[in-house]
Amino acid sequence: MERRGEFPRRFNLTPRCVVWDLAEVEAWIEERKQAPRKDISGPDVRLRKTRPVRSSSD
Template structure:
């Protein structure tokens, strides 16, 4: 996950809180992160995780450009 995603989730109480080892080094408790992962695994298997919708490609303003193979 991106740093900003983790930070936002921490602020909402959805991810374990970081703590400082040194003034410039943050870490997370491994047991807390593993418990969070197991909770997410159970939620995923139970299909209770709200997934993002599939993008509607018809709403695109531009189309990707296919570049010819480079030799």
């Protein structure tokens, strides 16, 4: 999402630590809240390579 420009860019705080601008992230969250929801469907289960197994403790 960040590479596609759909999320705020990170920046280096130190050589081993990256951070995001809080105001930009909060604005992104508000944008997402206001955007109309698309009909989000789950993944096509027919394309799964494995089938999930329910544990016996359920």
